[in-house]
Amino acid sequence: MTDGTLLEPALCERLLGRALRRGGDFADLYVERRSSFALALDDQRLERAQSGRETGASLRVVAGDSTYFAHVDGLAEHDLERLADEVSAAVRGGAATPRPLRAAVPAPGQQIETLPGSVPAARKAELLRECDERARAAGDAVAQVAASYNEARREVQVANSDGLLASDDRTRVRLGAQVVARREHRVESGTESLAGHVGFELFDGDPAAVADEAARRALTMLEARPAPAGRMPVVVGNGFGGVLFHEATGHGLESDAVQKRASVYAGRVGDQLAPTIVTAYDDGTMPHEWGTDAIDDEGTPCQATRVIDEGRLCVFLYDLLRAGREGRESTGNGRRQSFRHLPIPRMTNTYIAPGDATRDEIIAGVDRGLYAVSFAGGQVEPATGDFVFGVSEGYLIEGGRVTAPVRGATLIGNGIEVLSRIDAIGDDLRMKSGFCGKDGQQVPVGTGQPTVRISELTVGGTDV
């Protein structure tokens, strides 16, 4: 079928009716066709060529506070009917009648110039080889280079008992490089990636620059000395640094955590949590960003949501279910990894808005501190706001200047506390792509920020 329809509307209506035949307040059907291709290069060899093609569907019935969910691989009609019987089996009530489906006005999608699936695999192999050559040329200490290419197209269709019928066609590509540098007994690695909700045209410029950057990180860290430990000012770099806001604050703004009182931000809407220089957004409409879609996975158009306005907490991030409980509208944050997953409130592209200081001015204001440029993963406990982040690229700041690189630094703190300690924001907003895991679901997200200074934070280092 063309025009984005994976399953005939008439069949969708019938399935929704069958799912609600024993009652329920709401039902939706999610249909997905997914095709993917991946290729890797490691130690100068091209390997792990993989292609995938899956179709499937899931049905959900919401009755009171309970959700009944089932999914199946494939779109065989008898399987879909069985699915409707399964989700309705545990509901006790009179039959509910879904509204007739009305095709939604299509939300504007991302313009894809070159579908990655139409590009010969040999060109993708060439991209990886370019990365390899560039990284190896960066220095004699470069010992290993790995690069990976991934593309995926997800065609999705959502139909629900409120009469919504919507679809989206999402194409994402990603190129990543990892470089290991070795000198005597020291071994360090660096990574960088280029990714977007975009076609193969993402690689029109100089894609192998990701290899330069990964190599630069690894080589720089070879010179690193042990990180200091203790409380000190920390300047968090732009781009990658946004992971800190995503983890330490963003997750606490997701309404499922809030409604279960599992977030330190519960009950704090309207409160001044940060200085007035802090404004932050979740924006699923940023052109070609990694976390951008036309609609979320419940059919709600993606939107830009100002979550913090001049330091004041404005709103949480909602899907249909959690929004319904508060009698409000979804913010377009009901996302799922695939048809195999229930939608839950998730961030899209989350960032701290730029201020007007330059990076150098911000650093000049620090006598002794840490400049944290990128992180090697982190974790946060939404219920307490406590977080820990490993700093994969970090530097000492001494006398207002960035001096030596340091290794083994971690940032330990609490989300709310850190927000309140932001005392400078730069003018250099950058976005980065990443995968965010929650409840066993991985979704693509954008994170970003300009250079941000935190007046005081605990740095865990090896140099105690």
Place this chain on the structure above:
Amino acid sequence: MSDLESAARLAVEQALAAGGEEADAWCEDSIERSVRVYDGAVESLTEAGSKGAGVRVFREGRTGYAFGSDLSEQGLGALARAAAEAASVTEPDEHAGVPSTAEPVQRATLVAAELADWTMERRVELALAVERAARGRDALISNVEDTVYADSEGTAALASSNGFCGSFEQTQCYAYAYAFAGEGADRMTGIGLAVARGPGGIDPDAVGHEAADRALALHGARQPASRRCPVVLDPHVAASFASVIGRTLSADAVQRGRSLFAGKEGEQIADPALRLLDDGTDPEGLATAPFDGEGVPQRRTPLIEDGKLRTYLFDSYTARKAGRSSTGNGTRGSYRAPPSVGATNLLVEPGADTTADLIRQAGDGLYVMGVSGLHSGVNAISGSFSVGATGRVIRGGELAEPAREMTIASDLVSMLTAVERAGAEARWVPFGGSVKAPALLVREMTIAGS
């Protein structure tokens, strides 16, 4: 022959017809049911069917993989052709291929027959019982955010161009609860969990109480002062470290120069108190199966014994490259990915002393109950790590005040050689794989706090 075995065999035939010299195909058909409860009511019931196939094709030494959800003859044919096409862009490797011979496999009972008698209502009852046990444990328990019970039953089949064709059925269950103790700045969280073949193997009270007790033990935690001191890792934390060590012992990581243990086979890498093995046959282990993702029988492989590194974990490719035999560690996560080297069930062998004994022996130190950032925070090549931690201060051989917002920085080699004793009470912890571990006493580690 089961339908799934026939499908796998058909996929292999199609792959050979598409130009492959060798091929294997893995097919799965499973159903998972899960119950999530909150505040005494069902939050969600999920029934998840999964059915698909993955085909690996070797063509002039080049490897390609394709997976899909269509198990019809036509669908399998399309997969076989896609895999053969994917192979064409990769580079030839003389060691690539399926295992050279098909080895006979033992039958194993991996099914809890009782699961068939469990209705959705009983599953809900079990999950609610876990939540009640957690909420009722103590007046300080302020919330139980998440309580889940889930089980799965499924069949997996593998066919290979070496003549192997086999399948096995298995059931798995797990339950966990996530409890909060206290409010505001004093609030801390705790997780309780259990895994078993069948729901009868899960004690809902034990899971609920563990979640509550772990949260209560940390309630009111504050940042401790920085120090170097003896550390006792509780079984949850010991298991997390074991799974990270297991990853560094993969022959794939070693051959790619991404393991700190490269070139260390036969060498002293740990204190003799630490004994680690991979056991793909342990009847309790949820990673147990008659054969791995390439049809090689799973087995029991000592990894660290008498402080020495005995062997790495091999699949057939890494074994051929090293002139060794596969240890049956060509694992498959699902049909959506090709087999790769990985641990099955990792077991840290228990010692003679109880956890309380280890705490006494530590004297003044730290009892670590949680680490965060471990799986992304360990440099696999240097082994250095710095992780966030929560736990209790140990003073005069007894547990004292709770501690949070601290980091432990060390490296795996220093830690392994500093393990002084393993506790007697080992338990299964499904963090980063199927792992069973006791508490471990480590001579000295650096704690960064205030």
